Amino acid sequence: MRNYLNASRHKALLVPTIISFLLLFVSMDVAAQARLINGRVVGSDQVPLAGASVVVKGVETGTSTDANGRYSIMASRGDSILVTSIGYEPAALVVGAGSELNFTMFSKATSLSDVVVVGYGTVRRSNLTGAVTQIGAKDITKLPAANLDQALQGNIPGLYTQQSDRSPGAGVALALRGNNSFSGNAPLFIVDGFPIASGGGVNAINPNDIESVSVLKDASSVAIYGARAANGVILITTKSGKAGKNSFDVNVWTGFKTFNNPIDFMTGAQIAELRKEAYRNDNVNGGNAVFRPEEEAMLQSGKSTNWLDEVTGSGRITQNIQLAFSGGTEKTRVFVSGNLYNERGVINNSDYLRGSLRFNLVQKIGDRLTLMSNNNLSLLTGRGVTGPSILYPAYVGNPLAPIRQSNGQFYTMLIGVGNTPWANPVAYTELIDNKYVQPVITSSLALEYKILNGLKIRTQIGGELDSWKENFYVPIALSANHEESGRVANGFARITHNTNYNWISETVLSYNKRFGNRHEVDAVAGYSAQQNRWERTQASASGFPFDIYGTWNLGASTGTPRKPSSDLQIWTMNSYIGRVIYTFDSKYIATANFRADGSSRFGSNNKWGFFPSAAFAWRASEESFIRNLNMFDDLKIRASYGLAGNANALGVYSTQARMSPASFNWNGIEAPGYYPSQLSFDNLKWETTKQFDIGVDFSILNRRLNITADYYIKNTRDLIRQLPILAVSGFQSGWANLGNLRNKGVEVAVKGLIIDRELKWNATLNLASNSNKLTSLGDGTERIGTTHFVGQPIGIGARYMIEKIGIWQTNEATAAAVYGARPGDVKYLDLNKDNKIDNNDRAFHGQLFPDFYGSLTNELSYKGFDLNTFFTFEAGRTIYNGLNYKLLGGDGYDNHRAEMLDRWTPTNPTNKYPRAALGYSNRSSMVSTEFLEKADYIKLRSITLGYTFPASVTRKISSNNLRVYVTGLNLFTITGYSGMDPEDGDLGNTARSAPYPITRTIIFGLNLGF
């Protein structure tokens, strides 16, 4: 079944949803007669809340909930019952006709009294002056994600996520508030105060261990992370034990993946017909050479090979087992967890596994000293090969090629002219052995000492060890055809070992004090030093007598010795930090931040960068004239301005001059020689982003509708780019801080409690829009090659192309001939009217970045049932789907899409698909708008239906919580995109890469708490 519908429908869906969301607030009737009301209080995660205080408003006495969250209290119709619990926002319901009132407490994230994690500390939400989105465990585990990247999808307004790699355990491309640099947009990840430096560091985190994720977006929030903060900062806080509340939770789920290919391919017979037509059209008499004997045999037997089907399978298991203990006393609090995540890919013989163990401890020693330690050990392993040798040939592979020869050996797949062999993807999935193992250890120890009331000093040492090792073996049967390892005979074995060591030491003094009733000061000052050491060792060998050794006896090679290689990169940072938050009368809040960063990456003349920022917030709802409006439960207006840097745009050692080897052979004796190959760039420094942000947070309708909106302008200057230098220097290019770009945009988050009865309906809408423009290249030039153009979004060169305007028709033969084309060929716009189609006819078409994107989450609960739907959507972006250059090529050699059955013929004068032709002679240009497609989509990313068993059941197994659920992932996508998935990135015509299949997953899960 196909779930890909017409793209134009998505707007129709959105509008009523938003309207219902804003307007569906239910009024309630009133009467009076005291009677016993009872009910249950649960958290938003359906876990019963014990010890919550339950009172009738206006009455002195009250009660509290039992271990199962149950209460009973006397109240009259019309009375308000108020429930409060630490860490939750107070909830109130009015007594109606019924005798049961159940409460679901608001998650912490929306609570004003809650604290928000910010850089080097926490602040009360009410005192927050910056643009920060904090999400909790519930949001993170909503998607059964392999890693945090995946868990962040759609959850943060302004964080654009793109999952174009869907292989097991793959990461997601993240860009917060637009693209800031020519050199990547990765935000800075900080886990429990530790800036993660390696890829493994983020992947090693078990999403189930995360208490909260705080995404810092505006300048005043990020600037405290200085030179690394321009792409935004993501603060991750892992769980810790709670005093007096021991719990043991078991979360288990198992899912099954299916692959439903959204692309229809031609059958072998159809391909054969296409090929014959191509020969006829181009007046080539191919004779007996049109089909190879193997193809003839396939045709005779009516068989064809769907390579994509052959390398994929359904029912692949994905599973997760999480055991966690949390608890403690006033003195000692611990959180211990063990997790196993296992995912098998739909591509055969590919999988990913993560096992992790966490131990978090908080120990009070005496009255003043607290020791904290967070420790995680993860083991990541993966298996499988993708890329050019499997995915690409699986898409474009000739369906007339057999998988195996008649002698049982794998067939070497051939394509048309020149007979360049593609890889046989089945052979590659079955024979190549590629595994990696990656243990990652992170550990930290912190001591906090209370010097005076309100004055604390905290010092922390943290370390990370990330050791990635890959063993790659191409067996004898394949190695001579394996392009990536250099087509060597008799097997190819390679071991690569990358190790990353990272340590940080930080000491922070913090001070918090109220002066009188109206003044409050919160200040921090600190120092930090960090060092990262990355090592790489690689050895390979080829020429083995047999395959038995695999990679485990490189010395058994009898082939030409291959050189081993090794590398070492070290970077260091030194930083000074300062921040003051001053609050006056709970109404006016001012924040000033400062950070000085010294980095080894910076040129010797620019070792230190300074990053100040400031913010101001006005809690208007505390003013009597606003309060008297009786409209806002809360209203805050925020503004901030400041600087942040992007130091990582500078590679390690990139400012260093280099000598390169050029040995000289003196009469048979090779003598080493060296020459200067790169200049030093002593002035090279970080890129700087100045950001202005203005935002508003407000709550109305008894806090049932909460809206946060932000507008920002980010001006980035000193872009690091390579520019040509006068070759008279002996060098052709150099690096410089030259160029400016701007991102500006809006973000809106709307949270509403739409129905608040026994049936509860919470909804969250996240929306963001960003526009990006390269404003200057700093040296008067207007473009960099044809990749970047001033006045356009960065990278717009990928949308600078010739326009397809149709197909030349029979009656246009004369006009077509001017361009060397003929009826049936693709017709392009001759923009400069010079009777040639060439690079001078290029113009900008389509968009690189979306107009807007976001997500919609609906949470419904009724009695024990809960239903959660999670949609993500985006509009405006285009994808360049160059894969169709082959799949709509028209030669009948490579695989073709079924759409090519509707190709142009004299009797089918379509303007969509050109005629059958040999050697792409039906297209005079490779890159054109023909392959540019809209990427608009709405995706039901997940839907979960759960049932929580009543206490009467759970009591029997001594459990306090038992929930079962079923989740569907990616059940449907509404899009007009013709490729695999609208989250794909651009695909080049001949890039020889192809997107990983999109899968649908059904998951069955169980939460059990004791």
Add this chain to the structure above:
Amino acid sequence: MKFSCYILVLVTLLISSCGKKFLEEDPRTFLTPGNFYKTEADLQMGLNAVYRTPQDRYSNMWGAPCWFGWATDLGYLTPANGHAFHNQPAHLRADFNAASDMPWYMWDYIYRHVKDINFLLAAVDQVDAPAAAKTSIAAQARAWRAHLYFDGVRIFGALPLILEPISDVKVLNSLSRTPAAQVYEQIIKDLEFGMANLPNSYTAANDKGRVTAGACAAMLARVYITMAGYPLRQTDKWEKARQVLKEFVDDKKYGSQYNLWPEYSQAFADANIQGGQEAVWTVNFTRGTFGQGSQVHTDFSPIELYYDSRAGLTRGGGWSNELPTEAFLASYDQARDKRYAFTYWKSTADLPVEYAAINSSPGGPVVFAAPHVKKFRETSPNDNSQGSGLDHYIIRYADVLLMYAEAINETGGANAANYVNIVRRRAGLDDLPAMSQAQLRNHLLLERAWELCFEGERRFELMRTGTYFSRVKAWNPQAGANIVENKHELWPVPQREIDINQNLLPNNPGY
């Protein structure tokens, strides 16, 4: 308060552990000029890289062996060649302009290697090593710099003269072109430094091919006779050239090892080139070492041989990039001049022993569409990715003799023909009849062509003798149809450089 004391101690330790050094990079997996040039051995390694310089000019740049033979009276580009960057300088049509690749490749080549030398020279001063060793290294490096600038000034005319490492973009972008006469002054200085500080020969076998005092002297003579002709016409330089050449040839000031091989063919046998008796300054190539092999043989070898299924590159096939003009072939005494027989072939039948298998196979010998140059051949060719080990002359003794004859003739001396006759006798030709100064001048242009054709200097010989336009017009139909006087004598300064630094304008006349 005990704990707080501990913490304060800890904090102090942490902060003090990170001094200024903490932020300094110390790369270990690559060399920097800062951590490299420390010892005499390091300087030698820097010099080793400098010795690779001419491999690009004479072989590795696309078709480089033919660049200064195309659009001359002797050679033209095969019509089968479809590369625009080859066709532009060979045909001299309007599309040979500042945006063409070839001038850019040459410009980039010159300055890339001048930079290597300037960095090395700057380091020589800094390194603590025996003075003699430092002087020798500097002298060799400066000789190569002279060689580079000599090419540069002859190809581009005035060009920026850079003598030290330079990296400041501001300085680079304010540079302008140094007048040709000033560039020549520096070339002379560098060569004179080599003559004064380099030995006549090296004793160690491995040092074969190093630049000698004689190499510098011969190059200086070439520089002088170039300055004496077009465009500088400093005719006083004839006398200077004659003096240097007299010291070289008659006085044996630079050693008595120089002589002609008895047979012309012997001069081109690989074993006889580098360090051989005819070698004055050579380029060393090494077979089978990627990047150090020579492409000279493949540039001149027949494409028919490459495409013949019985042959291919490993049997001596190539790209036919430069073919001899008909007029030039007709100029030989084809029957008697041994150089003619050795230099050309028309089919594999011309090499009966080597191509016996092909010649006797059913298809018969491979016949070429036009005569090809076989002067630079390995008898057991390698495939072209590795290149051949055949070394190449920058200056050989026959050239020195012919230059000497020319200098004597131009300064009114009487015995010029004697030195020409040494060369002619080896070629199997009679001594020259009595000739006037003008007659001998004209004859030398031909004699040089017969003796030295396709070795990389022809363009510059025509240029300095003022015969470039007329000879190309008359002898080379390919370039003669398009050549423009007072334009094509120089190549344009690459547009890429002008785009960065407008001070390089105006470009050479006509571009």
